[in-house]
Amino acid sequence: MKRRFYLNKMDIEAGVELFFSKLEEYFRNDEKEVIDVRESSGRVTAEPIFANENVPSYNSSAMDGVAVISKHTYGATESSPKILELEKDFEYINTGYPINKPYDAVIMIENIEIIDDTKIKIRNSVFPYKDVRKVGEDICKGEMLFPRYHTLTENDISFLLMAGVFKIPVLRELNVLLIPTGNEIVKPEEKTEEFQIPETNSAMIKNFIEKYNASVDVHSILPDDLEVLKKTIEENIEKYDLILLNAGSSAGSKDFTFHAVNELGKVIVHGLNIKPGKPAILGIVKDKPVIGLPGFPVSCNIILEDIVKPLILNKTKEEVYYDNEIIEGVSGKRIHSSITEKEYLRVGVGKVEDRYVAIPLKRGAANISAVSKQDGVVYIEKGIEVLEDGEEINIHLKRSKEIVDNNILVIGSHDLLIDLLADYIKRYDKNINIVSANVGSIGGIMAIAKGYAHMAGMHLLDPESGEYNISYIEEYIDEYTLMNLSYREQGFIVQKGNPKGIKTFSDLTKDGVRYINRQKTAGTRILLDYHLEKEGISPDRIHGYSDEEYSHVNLALKIKKDMADVGLGIKAAANIYDLDFVPVAHERYDLLIHPSFIDDPRFKLIQEIIGSEEFKRDAEKLGGYLLKDTGNFIKE
Numbered sequence: 001m002k003r004r005f006y007l008n009k010m011d012i013e014a015g016v017e018l019f020f021s022k023l024e025e026y027f028r029n030d031e032k033e034v035i036d037v038r039e040s041s042g043r044v045t046a047e048p049i050f051a052n053e054n055v056p057s058y059n060s061s062a063m064d065g066v067a068v069i070s071k072h073t074y075g076a077t078e079s080s081p082k083i084l085e086l087e088k089d090f091e092y093i094n095t096g097y098p099i100n101k102p103y104d105a106v107i108m109i110e111n112i113e114i115i116d117d118t119k120i121k122i123r124n125s126v127f128p129y130k131d132v133r134k135v136g137e138d139i140c141k142g143e144m145l146f147p148r149y150h151t152l153t154e155n156d157i158s159f160l161l162m163a164g165v166f167k168i169p170v171l172r173e174l175n176v177l178l179i180p181t182g183n184e185i186v187k188p189e190e191k192t193e194e195f196q197i198p199e200t201n202s203a204m205i206k207n208f209i210e211k212y213n214a215s216v217d218v219h220s221i222l223p224d225d226l227e228v229l230k231k232t233i234e235e236n237i238e239k240y241d242l243i244l245l246n247a248g249s250s251a252g253s254k255d256f257t258f259h260a261v262n263e264l265g266k267v268i269v270h271g272l273n274i275k276p277g278k279p280a281i282l283g284i285v286k287d288k289p290v291i292g293l294p295g296f297p298v299s300c301n302i303i304l305e306d307i308v309k310p311l312i313l314n315k316t317k318e319e320v321y322y323d324n325e326i327i328e329g330v331s332g333k334r335i336h337s338s339i340t341e342k343e344y345l346r347v348g349v350g351k352v353e354d355r356y357v358a359i360p361l362k363r364g365a366a367n368i369s370a371v372s373k374q375d376g377v378v379y380i381e382k383g384i385e386v387l388e389d390g391e392e393i394n395i396h397l398k399r400s401k402e403i404v405d406n407n408i409l410v411i412g413s414h415d416l417l418i419d420l421l422a423d424y425i426k427r428y429d430k431n432i433n434i435v436s437a438n439v440g441s442i443g444g445i446m447a448i449a450k451g452y453a454h455m456a457g458m459h460l461l462d463p464e465s466g467e468y469n470i471s472y473i474e475e476y477i478d479e480y481t482l483m484n485l486s487y488r489e490q491g492f493i494v495q496k497g498n499p500k501g502i503k504t505f506s507d508l509t510k511d512g513v514r515y516i517n518r519q520k521t522a523g524t525r526i527l528l529d530y531h532l533e534k535e536g537i538s539p540d541r542i543h544g545y546s547d548e549e550y551s552h553v554n555l556a557l558k559i560k561k562d563m564a565d566v567g568l569g570i571k572a573a574a575n576i577y578d579l580d581f582v583p584v585a586h587e588r589y590d591l592l593i594h595p596s597f598i599d600d601p602r603f604k605l606i607q608e609i610i611g612s613e614e615f616k617r618d619a620e621k622l623g624g625y626l627l628k629d630t631g632n633f634i635k636e
């Protein structure tokens with residue numbers, strides 16, 4: 001068994017610098033190919049390109065009118081016009097016609113008076129080349145059109161064709177070989193067993209890389225076998241410019257990437273002080289880069305963005321026009337980070353009252369959903385232990401600012417109707433996205449109080465009054481607007497057929513019943529605690545009381561997977577996993593609206609949508625929703 005731990009872990013900037021310094025010769029070596037100019041959009045010139053033609057290639061009229069000899073017009077004024085004679089002083093021409101000697105200027109048709117078939121009157125003189133596009137005005141034959149390493153655009157193509165350039169030397173596209181490895185990895189369509197991992201990274205990697213001047217061949221999946229891995233690299237290293245291995249980059253007993261690269265060539269960097277992405281391997285075999293990408297998709301994505309992309313661009317010299325903007329904002333949440341690693345935190349972003357707020361998405365290296373949902377990335381530098389909520393940060397946008405400006409932040413207790421609303425909104429205005437985060441009902445109140453959200457969903461029962469939400473909100477906010485979204489049926493989500501026979505709260509204490517709870521700030525948790533107290537049931541008697549999930553859907557999934565027997569949640573979540581449901585109560589679920597959002601046209605749109613019969617019909621289909629007050633204000 002070959003195990004190996006990381007070489008000295010390095011900061012990513014230092015690691016890239018060291019690796020690239022060993023690849024100087026590789027970067028310098030250009031290979032060219034000659035292609036048709038019409039096919040050259042996005043490609044990079046390999047040499048300076050010179051014009052073969054003058055543009056325009058002759059003196060041409062820029063206007064419809066008459067060609068004149070400028071000298072013959074001198075002296076013409078408003079009070080003493082001049083008469084010009086056809087073929088002696090002028091000729092009729094149109095835009096684009098050649099202007100040949102003795103003619104040297106143009107007068108627009110609007111500025112002449114026709115006297116008869118052969119004579120015109122003018123009241124202004126013109127200087128030489130007035131309204132004439134002179135030969136070579138745009139470009140002269142022999143002039144340099146582009147230097148080397150210019151990335152060509154569609155406009156460049158028409159320019160080149162006009163200048164008589166039809167074939168063009170460009171840098172050859174990079175050939176990349178991607179080798180997926182792992183005994184447990186199978187093609188996504190061929191997954192039959194739960195423990196098998198669908199090979200999804202290569203499709204992501206290929207599509208990522210092929211945005212640049214590179215094409216990717218994906219090798220068949222290799223087993224965890226050092227000799228097979230080495231043989232495959234050896235056979236292909238001459239044919240390709242870059243080999244990527246995925247995964248086997250960390251310290252497991254079957255992680256062979258390090259050994260394969262180091263035995264065939266040399267590993268320059270293994271291990272980076274970043275999170276995710278730590279186990280990346282940067283090596284060189286036969287003067288070509290060979291990179292070991294970490295297996296988890298988020299880690300893999302970071303190494304692609306921050307190492308593979310710059311490597312490709314260094315090699316292909318491509319300029320990337322769309323660079324991501326960096327904006328200033330605040331963190332909408334307190335985050336603990338690592339002091340030894342730079343963390344790449346994916347965030348959703350919205351603008352609340354002229355201030356950008358970044359809401360952290362899921363943080364694990366395997367949570368690809370965060371990459372799909374991200375509006376931007378916040379780098380928490382090494383050495384920073386805590387990012388406070390409200391702290392000023394730079395947000396590196398991954399979507400355009402226009403899109404982010406339109407985002408609606410809905411933070412608090414999540415509900416499936418928020419997802420339904422998100423879909424409805426897109427039908428009315430494709431540029432509006434709902435960015436939602438589940439921080440529980442109390443978290444939602446705090447988010448509105450601090451200006452971190454446009455709306456917050458909540459369902460907080462006040463055990464004393466039996467009322468919902470208001471007493472909690474008034475602890476933090478004096479003036480507020482609260483609108484009802486629905487009444488939801490809360491109950492026990494249980495396995496199909498309710499094998500443990502759960503009907504009441506006291507049933508939760510029965511032997512062999514495993515409960516799954518919600519987090520402390522969740523309204524459902526408060527509902528549970530309310531009933532336990534009312535019935536005099538001590539939480540210690542419930543097995544699993546301290547196991548928490550962060551959403552109704554995750555809670556239902558735990559029950560589906562037989563990791564628990566029962567949890568309190570909404571009927572719609574039980575329906576998703578075809579579980580049984582024992583109703584307990586109807587609870588009121590309201591939306592608290594940030595004051596700056598009330599007059600926003602996007603809020604008007606939301607009111608219109610949730611008030612519509614169509615929306616209510618679709619909501620009812622989810623199950624367990626009462627919509628009698630939907631859209632009504634509880635407090636304005």
Ligand SMILES: Nc1nc2c(c(=O)[nH]1)N[C@H]1C(S)=C(S)[C@@H](COP(=O)(O)OP(=O)(O)OC[C@H]3O[C@@H](n4cnc5c(N)ncnc54)[C@H](O)[C@@H]3O)O[C@H]1N2
Pocket residue numbers: 180181182185197198199200201202246247248249250251252255276277278279293294295296297299365366
């Ligand atoms: N003892 C230690 N264990 C681990 C460490 C460590 O420092 N010490 N680092 C962890 C970190 S951080 C990461 S990231 C992972 C990376 O591991 P590998 O690059 O060796 O990847 P594998 O173990 O082969 O696979 C892990 C995981 O990645 C997914 N995967 C892999 N290939 C694909 C693919 N082609 N398509 C989709 N997904 C793929 C899959 O979920 C694998 O289970 O190591 C930690 N361990």
Ligand code: MOO
Pocket residue numbers: 274275276277278279294296298299300364365366
């Ligand atoms: O570096 Mo790993 O990519 O954090 O999970």
